[in-house]
Amino acid sequence: MILTDVLRALAQFTDRRFRGVLWLGVGLSVLLLVALYAGLLALVGLFAPDTVSLPLIGEVAWIDDALGWGSLLLMLGLSVFLMLPVASMMSGFFLESVAEAVEARHYPGLPPARPVPLADQIRDTVAFLAVLVLVNVAAFAASLAFPPAAPFLFYGVNGWLLGREYFQVAAMRREGRAGARAMRKRHPLRIWGAGCLMAVPLTVPVVNLLVPVLGAATFTHLYHRLSGRKVTRRR
Template identity: 90%
Template structure:
C-alpha cells in the first residue's frame, strides 16, 4: 500500500498544478547545494597552494585545479547526506501547495485545510533539523565502529526521521498538531516504511532533488489512506 502512495505521487509529478512546485523545489534544493559547494571551493582556494615543489619532479602548478575537481566529487558524495536535512527543511514549505494539488486531483470535495502559520513551520523545521543532525552524528559514529551496519543505520534512522517529519506536517493540516501526533503514534511501522522509501532516492545524486516534493505528495496520500479516505483517481 505504501508503494501505491508513492506511485500515485510519482504519476502526478508533471501535473500542471504540480509543475511549478516541482521546479521550485528542484531549484531551491540545487541552489542550497551549489551554495555549499561554492563555500567548499572558497576554502580550497584559501588553503590550497597554487603550486608546490616536489623532490625529483620540480614545480607542480596544478594542485589547486586537482583539488577543485576532488572537491566536486566530494560534494556529489556529500549531497547524499546533505539532501536529508534539505528534504526535511523543504517539506514544511512545499507541503501546502503539494497537498492542495494532490487533494484537488485525488480527494475532491474536502473542506479547506487549516493553514499552518509560517512561524510554526519555521520553528518546527529548525527544531527537527537539530534533532536530525544530532541523530545522524550518533548514527555516523556507530557506523564507524561497525562499518557493515552503515547502510542499515542510514536508511533506518533517516527513514524514521523523514517519516516522522513528513507525516506530522501532512496530517497537521487537517488534524492539528495533537491529532497528527496521535495518528503518527498509532501507525509507526507504516510511517517508518514510507520514510525508508523516501530515503532510498536521497542516496542517488540529481534524483535526490525530486525527493522534497515527491515526499510531500507521498505522505499526503499516506495520511488520507490512514484517515480512511480512498482516492477517486488511480
C-alpha cells in the same frame, strides 16, 4: 499499500500544477547545493597553495586545480547526505501547495485545510534539522564501530526521521499538532516504512532532487489513507 501512495505521487508529476511546485523545489535545492559547493571552493582557494615544491620533481603549479576538481567529486558524494536536511527543510514550505494539488485531484470535496503558520514551520524545521544532525552523527559513529550495519543504520534511522517529519507536516494541516502526533503514534511502522522508501532515492544524485516534492505528495496520500479516506476521482 505504501507503494501505492508512492506510485500515485509519481503519476501526478504530469499534472501542470504539480510540475510547477516540482521545478521550484528542484531549483531551490540546486541553489542550496551550489551555495554549499561555492563555500567549499572558497575554502579550497583560501587554504590551497598555488604551487608546491616536491623532491626530485620541482614546483608543481596545478595543486589548486586538482583540489578544485576533487572538491566537485566530493560535493557529488556529499549531496547524498546534504539532501537529507535539504529535503526535510523543503517539506514544510512545499507541502501546502503539493497537498492542495493532490487533494484537488484525488480527494475532491474536502473542506479547506488549516494552514500552518510560517513561524511554526520555521520553528519545527530548525528543531528537526538539529535532531537530524545529532542522530546521524550518532549513527555514523555506530557505523564506524560496526561497518556492516552502516546501510541499515542509514536507511533505518533516516527513514524514521523523514517519516516522522513528513507525516507530522502533512497531518498538521487537518489534525493540528496534537492530532498529528497522536496519529503518528498509532501508525509508527507504516510511517517508518514510507520514510525508508523516501530515504532510498535520497542516496541517488540528481534523483534526490525530486524527493522533497515526492515525499510531500506520498505522505499526503498516506495521511488520507490512514484517516480512512479513499481516492474518489482521477483526472
